[in-house]
Amino acid sequence: ILNVEQSPQSLHVQEGDSTNFTCSFPSSNFYALHWYRWETAKSPEALFVMTLNGDEKKKGRISATLNTKEGYSYLYIKGSQPEDSATYLCAFMASGTYKYIFGTGTRLKVLA
Amino acid sequence: GAVVSQHPSRVICKSGTSVKIECRSLDFQATTMFWYRQFPKKSLMLMATSNEGSKATYEQGVEKDKFLINHASLTLSTLTVTSAHPEDSSFYICSARDGAGRSYEQYFGPGTRLTVT
Numbered sequence: 001i002l003n004v005e006q007s008p009q010s011l012h013v014q015e016g017d018s019t020n021f022t023c024s025f026p027s028s029n030f031y032a033l034h035w036y037r038w039e040t041a042k043s044p045e046a047l048f049v050m051t052l053n054g055d056e057k058k059k060g061r062i063s064a065t066l067n068t069k070e071g072y073s074y075l076y077i078k079g080s081q082p083e084d085s086a087t088y089l090c091a092f093m094a095s096g097t098y099k100y101i102f103g104t105g106t107r108l109k110v111l112a
Numbered sequence: 113g114a115v116v117s118q119h120p121s122r123v124i125c126k127s128g129t130s131v132k133i134e135c136r137s138l139d140f141q142a143t144t145m146f147w148y149r150q151f152p153k154k155s156l157m158l159m160a161t162s163n164e165g166s167k168a169t170y171e172q173g174v175e176k177d178k179f180l181i182n183h184a185s186l187t188l189s190t191l192t193v194t195s196a197h198p199e200d201s202s203f204y205i206c207s208a209r210d211g212a213g214r215s216y217e218q219y220f221g222p223g224t225r226l227t228v229t
Contacts, residue, residue, distance in 0.1 A: 004155070034217065043116065044205075044220040089156070091218075098216045099146075102155040 002026050004092045006103035013080050014111050020076045021106040023090030027071035031095040035064055035075055038087045038105070047075075047088075080110040114140050116208050118221030125196055125228055132192045133224045135206030142208035145189040146218060147181060150203040162189045196228040 005024045013019045025033060032051045036044040048057045053068040061078045077084055087107045091100035115138040125131050135145055144163050148156040160181050162168040168181035178200075180192040189208075193200050203225050207218035 043222045046217060049217055093216060099158055104155045
């Protein structure tokens, strides 16, 4: 059974703080790792698609790194804002299946 | 970006009735759609993969007669929860994959909260 874990489950940070969370996934049969941002009552929004070991991607104040050999990805948010409050999901995709296996998400609350 | 709608967003039904949930890709053709279920504090769990014009592929442990999936067009897939019972109460969310895309990225609907009384 393939397992994808995210930590922490939730966290509260102050506006302006930088933060990061982790997604751990199987290191074998890796095809891609996707990060999504999910606000309540909305559709999960794609943030990054990461495919190569050592990948670093950035979108505004949010960035992500990928280590496929050890099976983890970090998501970083610099200078958190209240509008960053959401659940951040990672989804692992194994080669051959091309189906997502999701982590449970990290629920971020940015306090003004 | 690609938009997927899902309807209804919330439904309450009585035990024994059937409920249909629709998933539509609004601005792209979705050759493949996926149906997920989420229990409280758990991750999204894939229920089935739906390919246009063919039978859905169900994940292990998911009853195909209980959760009927129809993907009759490139923009619409439906999930029907038949003879619903309180244990079927859950959050159901669909996603669609652009047939022209190469990254296998999925675009999600906003989900449906089903409550069976």
